[in-house]
Amino acid sequence: MIDQNAVSLDKLLNSIMDQGLSHNRQLVSYTKQIQPFNPLSVLELGKEEDRFFWKRNDNCLYLVGIGNLIELVFDRVNYQKIHEEWNALVDKAIVHNPYPVPGTGLLSFGGIAFDDRREPSTLWKNFSASQFRVPKFLFIKYNDAYYLTINFIVHAHINSDLLVQNIQQKEQQLLQDLSGLPPLGTILKEEEMDIAKWLQSIENAKQTIQNHLAEKIVLARELRLKLSSTGEMSTVVKRLIETQPKSYVFAFEQGDECFLGATPERLIRLEDDQLESMCLAGTAPRGETDMADEQVRHELLNDKKNREEHDFVVQMIRRAIERYCVDIRIPDTPTVFPLKNLQHLYTPVTAQLKRDYHIFDLVEQLHPTPALGGTPKEIALAFIRKHEPLDRGWYGAPIGWVDHRNNGEFAVAIRSGLIQSNAASLFAGCGIVKDSEVEAEYEETKIKFLPMLHVLGGK
The missing domain is CATH 3.60.120.10 (Anthranilate synthase)
Incomplete structure (x- = not known):
């Protein structure tokens, strides 16, 4: 069942702007429950931007990330620094997520090199030693419930109506019906x-x-x-x-x-x-x-x-x-x-x-x-x-x-x-x-x- 009492995106944004911003560029993360979607269709429809995908081994959790809003990129693997920078990002963000569901809300997805002391080869030149991405749109399927987290940046002079309009258009585009996926060769x-x-x-x-x-x-x-x-x-x-x-x-x-x-x-x-x-x-x-x-x-x-x-x-x-x-x-x-x-x-x-x-x-x-x-x-x-x-x-x-x-x-x-x-x-x-x-x-x-x-x- 969809949560009918959830705060709408435009109301949240208006409230944030009325109260004033604590940072020149404010990260906002907004989560709502949505109608069922096909994770593979969303993945295909988001191909104009960098994507990530995750399916848990028990099939209870799917994550589809579209777009690259913020990346935490490190040339060396330092787990404490990764944690500190992620915590700092979370602490400064405005996160609206009323759902106690793992994977919803502000989330970063990424990977770490097997051994950053090994001299890197050209094969992996586009992948950093550790790299974590906050997507613009994160589609979540958890058991039989479906959610969407939208992450965006606001500043004092932003046109909030235009921002909401652009987000809604992109959401509709990603949730279109898709007849099939591209063929694969041999x-x-x-x-x-x-x-x-x-x-x-x-x-x-x-x-x-x-x-x-x-x-x-x-x-x-x-x-x-x-x-x-x-x-x-x-x-x-x-x-x-x-x-x-x-x-x-x-x-x-x-x-x-x-x-x-x-x-x-x-x-x-x-x-x-x-x-x-x-x-x-x-x-x-x-x-x-x-x-x-x-x-x-x-x-x-x-x-x-x-x-x-x-x-x-x-x-x-x-x-x-x-x-x-x-x-x-x-x-x-x-x-x-x-x-x-x-x-x-x-x-x-x-x-x-x-x-x-x-x-x-x-x-x-x-x-x-x-x-x-x-x-x-x-x-x-x-x-x-x-x-x-x-x-x-x-x-x-x-x-x-x-x-x-x-x-x-x-x-x-x-x-x-x-x-x-x-x-x-x-x-x-x-x-x-x-x-x-x-x-x-x-x-x-x-x-x-x-x-x-x-x-x-x-x-």
């Missing part, structure tokens, strides 16, 4: 980048581990694609939703480039100081029949290498959040989390955040987990910087959002790709331990490429 060419160097890096990692300098090192590689036509963001997102219903689906557009994917891995969710994280490490393919699938599941649960890899993540997450949380709950044994192409060992984590801490404290402690970096963390990262023939950019790193009430959620940006017009780079990694076999790790990355390959037109 993959013309696949090229495994620096494959010989990557295979050698596995041997080097095994030697490092056998020399007791590390326990696990995660190594990623790139698959470069040539597409028959431009990879349309809305169409790729639609296919990801259809083929990976249990995953987070994310997309962040930067000019004519878009980083997007469908990841099964939550880094952290924070709602009303209640924390949820997950341990997702240890991988096997799906079986071709129910009986074969059950056999693979049984083998995964009892596989020494995968259980060891999973336990690294469990213990690391426990250590990472102990200082910041109370009432930490982690089951003793994992279960299996099935996806379309893969299945993973899975252990959920819940806790309550202590006072005076915030979501970026936890993101800093949790990234990268041993599932994406290795253990010990600093030794594994140093090895990756030296030996991995890839600048990961935002791959394998936190991507997500935070709102003005300090709710937020970040996922780990795996099963992902960077689309650049009619080309794309896909990324996949595997965890190397002392018993790893080079051919098996190579085959594991081939399986991990499949979700993105399929939605981009591959067989």
Whole structure:
């Protein structure tokens, strides 16, 4: 049911102007409940401006951001500075949001580089070490309710009637009926980048581990694609939703480039100081029949290498959040989390955040987990910087959002790709331990490429 008692935008704006502005340029965020909309249609209709998209893994929350009103951009990753600048932005803003719904109201969405100490490559030249965007229009679907947050800047001499008229016209444009999404082409060419160097890096990692300098090192590689036509963001997102219903689906557009994917891995969710994280490490393919699938599941649960890899993540997450949380709950044994192409060992984590801490404290402690970096963390990262023939950019790193009430959620940006017009780079990694076999790790990355390959037109 739509809230009929909500304050209209023009009345709010008139009230603000009558009271006078506390800043020369005042950020205003206005949220209202609206009629149901199709998130994919809004995404497509907003293509004249930079966009972002988010679907939670339980399908309860969709976010569609249109336009770039304000960006917090940092050349280095400094979690405390990100938090401070976001708080300063919120403190100075006028926020009208009567709905206690996570993701509504003033919100920023963005990502963080996997390792800002790695020399950046031209592949990621349009993406900063950390970058968070406040959209002009944010469309929210939360369970069966629909909301719109409108963010804008006012100043003392603004024509408020014209501003409201322009906002309403844009809103109507974004909520038009859309008959369909653009077609998507096919993959013309696949090229495994620096494959010989990557295979050698596995041997080097095994030697490092056998020399007791590390326990696990995660190594990623790139698959470069040539597409028959431009990879349309809305169409790729639609296919990801259809083929990976249990995953987070994310997309962040930067000019004519878009980083997007469908990841099964939550880094952290924070709602009303209640924390949820997950341990997702240890991988096997799906079986071709129910009986074969059950056999693979049984083998995964009892596989020494995968259980060891999973336990690294469990213990690391426990250590990472102990200082910041109370009432930490982690089951003793994992279960299996099935996806379309893969299945993973899975252990959920819940806790309550202590006072005076915030979501970026936890993101800093949790990234990268041993599932994406290795253990010990600093030794594994140093090895990756030296030996991995890839600048990961935002791959394998936190991507997500935070709102003005300090709710937020970040996922780990795996099963992902960077689309650049009619080309794309896909990324996949595997965890190397002392018993790893080079051919098996190579085959594991081939399986991990499949979700993105399929939605981009591959067989």
